[in-house]
Amino acid sequence: SYELTQPPSVSVSPGQTARIxxxxxxxxxxxxxxxxxxxxxxxxxxxxxxSERPSGIPERFSGSSSxxxxxxxxxxVQAEDEADYYCQSADSSGSxxxxxxxxxxxx
Amino acid sequence: QVQLxxxxxxxxxPGASVKVSCKVSGYTLTELSMHWVRQAPGKGxxxxxxxxxxDGETIYAQKFQGRVTMTEDTSTDTAxxxxxSLRSExxxxxxxxVKTPGNWFDPWGQGTLVxxxx
Numbered sequence: 223s224y225e226l227t228q229p230p231s232v233s234v235s236p237g238q239t240a241r242i243x244x245x246x247x248x249x250x251x252x253x254x255x256x257x258x259x260x261x262x263x264x265x266x267x268x269x270x271x272x273s274e275r276p277s278g279i280p281e282r283f284s285g286s287s288s289x290x291x292x293x294x295x296x297x298x299v300q301a302e303d304e305a306d307y308y309c310q311s312a313d314s315s316g317s318x319x320x321x322x323x324x325x326x327x328x329x
Numbered sequence: 330q331v332q333l334x335x336x337x338x339x340x341x342x343p344g345a346s347v348k349v350s351c352k353v354s355g356y357t358l359t360e361l362s363m364h365w366v367r368q369a370p371g372k373g374x375x376x377x378x379x380x381x382x383x384d385g386e387t388i389y390a391q392k393f394q395g396r397v398t399m400t401e402d403t404s405t406d407t408a409x410x411x412x413x414s415l416r417s418e419x420x421x422x423x424x425x426x427v428k429t430p431g432n433w434f435d436p437w438g439q440g441t442l443v444x445x446x447x
Contacts, residue, residue, distance in 0.1 A: 244444070255432070255433040255434075256376075257434075261361075264411045264424060264426075264436075264438065265424075265434070265437060267433050267434070267435045270433045271431065276435075308373065308374050310434070311378075312432070316388065317388065318376040318393070320373060320374040320376060321373070
């Protein structure tokens with residue numbers, strides 16, 4: 223079955239830039255979406271269609287795509303950004319897949 | 330604005346079935362593509378299936394085919410997810426979520442914890 227691969231964890235100090243990657247063979251053909259999830263809460267969309275930012279999401283969140291890898295970048299990380307982040311995309315059959323998730327720790 | 334409110338926590342024994350509901354407000358269910366995603370304790374998000382408006386069919390993740398049934402009651406704008414033959418590995422928070430025409434999930438319900446334990 224199709225998989226999206228994320229690093230289990232990323233750690234950065236406040237004010238630094240965090241980059242979270244998501245790799246999958248179908249990503250050159252399928253858009254990726256990113257969600258932030260804090261403990262005990264439902265996921266919240268932070269990036270759609272690889273690089274678009276929904277209204278209400280701070281400008282420090284951005285997304286990019288290159289080949290089989292998409293990247294969520296958080297510039298000037300703040301303590302409130304500490305959360306789990308998940309990428310989402312589709313496989314060739316139209317099924318939806320989530321990455322395994324990345325825990326962002328703000329040191 | 331769409332809002333989703335799910336039913337309360339459930340405790341089930343292995344082998345039993347569970348049916349979780351998701352009440353829609355702000356829109357009618359027929360206008361939406363409702364999907365279900367689960368999250369085991371300390372684990373990641375797992376897509377289970379949902380309604381595909383392009384062909385009018387409900388599609389299920391291969392892992393759950395034969396064990397999950399997703400239905401809708403349009404008279405009450407309530408979606409349901411029933412999972413049968415429960416085992417301990419099905420212990421998870423189950424979310425309903427709307428798949429937008431742009432193919433992202435938003436909004437999400439608050440989640441329903443299903444615990445499978447003897």
